[in-house]
Amino acid sequence: xxxxxxFIPLAYNGPCxxxxxxxxxxxxxxxxxxNKDMYMFELKWNETPKDYMSRVYENILCLIQKYDKLIIxxxxxxSLLPVYWIAExxxxxxxxxxxxxxxxxxxGLITHASFLRYIKGHKTNRYIVGFRDQIRDDDNYDFFDxxxxxxxxxxxxxxxxIKESIQFLDIDxxxxxxxxxxxxxxxxxxxxxMDEFQKITKQLDLESLKIISVSEYIQILDYNxxxxxxxxxxxxxxxxx
Numbered sequence: 001x002x003x004x005x006x007f008i009p010l011a012y013n014g015p016c017x018x019x020x021x022x023x024x025x026x027x028x029x030x031x032x033x034x035n036k037d038m039y040m041f042e043l044k045w046n047e048t049p050k051d052y053m054s055r056v057y058e059n060i061l062c063l064i065q066k067y068d069k070l071i072i073x074x075x076x077x078x079s080l081l082p083v084y085w086i087a088e089x090x091x092x093x094x095x096x097x098x099x100x101x102x103x104x105x106x107x108g109l110i111t112h113a114s115f116l117r118y119i120k121g122h123k124t125n126r127y128i129v130g131f132r133d134q135i136r137d138d139d140n141y142d143f144f145d146x147x148x149x150x151x152x153x154x155x156x157x158x159x160x161x162i163k164e165s166i167q168f169l170d171i172d173x174x175x176x177x178x179x180x181x182x183x184x185x186x187x188x189x190x191x192x193x194m195d196e197f198q199k200i201t202k203q204l205d206l207e208s209l210k211i212i213s214v215s216e217y218i219q220i221l222d223y224n225x226x227x228x229x230x231x232x233x234x235x236x237x238x239x240x241x
Contacts, residue, residue: 005024005037011078013078014076023219024228041055074216090126095130096126146231168211173227183219
């Protein structure tokens with residue numbers, strides 16, 4: 001299986017410290033596996049964020065034709081906007097693990113809490129799993145076909161009713177409980193453990209999985225690199241399913 005590792009250290013309109021996550025993950029992964037098949041996309045000094053997003057989109061679109069799977073490490077969740085564009089263009093069914101539903105209005109600004117509004121079309125089945133926010137948008141904008149809250153998921157003893165094959169799996173690390181993974185800016189209580197995450201993903205049909213993405217990891221909170229090992233364990237488990 002041919003795998004590419006892609007790093008998108010962007011934190012536009014969000015805490016700039018989230019830019020550190022992809023850079024540290026590149027360093028740690030390269031120590032283990034070497035630099036082959038690794039692609040870092042940094043914002044150029046004379047490049048607008050919009051042009052940067054378009055460049056990342058075009059490059060990933062090429063890479064997805066070349067590799068069996070893409071592992072993508074992003075800064076804040078907004079950095080994955082090009083990946084969501086690609087999932088929509090290629091009609092990938094997706095599951096997002098997140099403590100928040102990132103389509104809340106932000107006074108006209110695009111942020112890591114609003115970026116899903118910038119995806120046009122709806123050709124796929126989209127799910128969000130494990131959210132704990134209770135904020136609903138004033139115009140009831142709904143990006144996801146099914147929203148499975150942490151409360152509902154725990155009441156069902158982690159049982160999922162997702163029958164479609166999944167091609168895109170997106171993990172915002174604040175999905176995990178703040179006591180399990182505190183190495184992120186937007187921590188929320190009543191999240192999930194690694195064991196619970198594994199139980200949930202075992203129920204998903206991941207035979208056709210093409211993209212795994214992880215975002216919102218902040219390295220400066222992770223003095224002993226426990227968060228790094230946690231993310232690598234997530235990836236290892238998903239790649240061996």
